[in-house]
Amino acid sequence: MPLRKEDNMLTYDQYLSMGENIKYEIIDGELYNMSPSPSVKHQTIAKELVTEFNIYLRGKKCEVIPEIDVSLEGLEDVTKIREWVRPDISVICDKSKKKENHIAGAPDLVIEILSKSTAQKDKVTKFNLYKNSGVKEYWIVDPAYDLIEVYLLENKEFVKKGTFSKQDKVKVNIFDDLFIDLDLIF
Template identity: 30%
Template sequence: MIIEAVKAALDKEKETRLKFYDNITEEDKAEFINGEVIMHSPVMMRHNHVTGLLLRLLGIYVAREQLGFVGFEKLMISLTRNDYEPDICFFRQEKSAQFTGDQILFPAPDLIIEILSNSTQARDRGVKLKDYQAHRIEEYWIIDPKDETLEQYHLFGEEYQLVLKSRVGDVKSFVVEGFLIPIRAIFDNAENLKALQNL
């Protein structure tokens, strides 16, 4: 009976997920998490500012070095049960070479970056961290735009380990080869421009 109940629940979740795919549009910012559709509200200015500064650094570096593909905002990552739209993500060349222009669902990236907001931080530190870890996403950054802090997690074996939590100093990616930037460049315009010149 328990097995039948679990199967029925998963079948219902699958049906709800298919409806989610049918109903979302390019204008929506939405995720499917544990059977529930999560609609996201517009972000605060500081969230948008931090996303833009980091996206500029990472996007230019990856394009110049031809390392892969950087996705952001509404790019949907489809994992075993859940679908996420990370703020920023990176796929190595061997994965991104298979992508097509019409593709709307993407596999697990190699790096995910989430920018915290009041409405998302519990999921970013909870279900998302556990799910990203379970799907062996090698590197995960959590950025707090209010406290101007970066947390860098790296997969060791089966679990993430926090390797850096700081407001100052440099952060070096494990996944994006050679990508090293000052943490302040994620939050400060002048530092961002300096970092661009030094990439």
Template identity: 35%
Template sequence: MQKEQHDRLYSYKDIQHWEGNWELIDGVPYLLASPSYDHQYVVGELHLALAPYFKACGCRVILSPFDVQFDTDRDEEEAQTVVQPDLFVVCDSNRITKNRVKGAPDIVIEVLSASTGIRDRNHKYHLYEANGVKEYWMVDPSNRTIEVIGLEEGRFQKRAVFGPKDVLTSFLYPDLAIPLDSILNVEVK
């Protein structure tokens, strides 16, 4: 993903017909690169691990590409902050529309790559924190880790890092336990 250099701010109506998948953060467009096998493997395995748990809770686990609009005070076409997290959990199904989720998901999971890691750790971290995402997971397939960050008193303050030999636990859902051995042990020849 690379930031495109522009001299103005864009809205969703500007980017919706551009070639490729795009995200907007405060009116600045970012082109989404094609993901690697490692990326897709981890996203798929996490989806399989999370879906049964959250279905039983009445929540939805949603895969990218699907839009999340954070500036809900704007009309969909005029939105300037619309992103496509790799995986996310929404427990209020009233916020899910045909084309997007309006407002912060409960949990957002981003799988880091060379082209997205800095943005996921900086821009999106602050975006998710400021908009009330209750838990943010940053998955680093290269280092085989998942960093879980929890919101407390309006700020990301809780942090835990898990590796392939660990069982991931959530701050938000303490009875959620995911063994990570098969999820983080990706081998590509």
């Protein structure tokens, strides 16, 4: 649920000073509280996806990072960042985007796992934010139905490549030879 902060918008350095247990996103001036913690199923799906990406990416230039703050504008100076998101899973292939506490710039692939409180934000607000910032591939995981929707950025628009279920293998389009067996995920 967003909370409007009109006059004194929180900067990222102020947010960092609040402590590690405080988790917020700020999107277009809206402050989104990231608590309570996700469900066990949500976390299990995230763990399995991260495992599959880690196995494939070991020794390669790209890296999978769960739950990290991302400045999609690519800002490095924490005193200037006024908008950031915290995707469930990010794949980063440009290591120069990795900063001490955040990623500065669009990840190559973002995965969001829906919950009741985040579904609209993930399917609309973040969908458009990721598209406009140049995320190459966006997955929306629906744990209620064990489905994954895959979108690819083509001509500055997300194009849906399909909806996949537990019996499917999903092609990770930013890589030539990675397919993830969803039976291992759900």
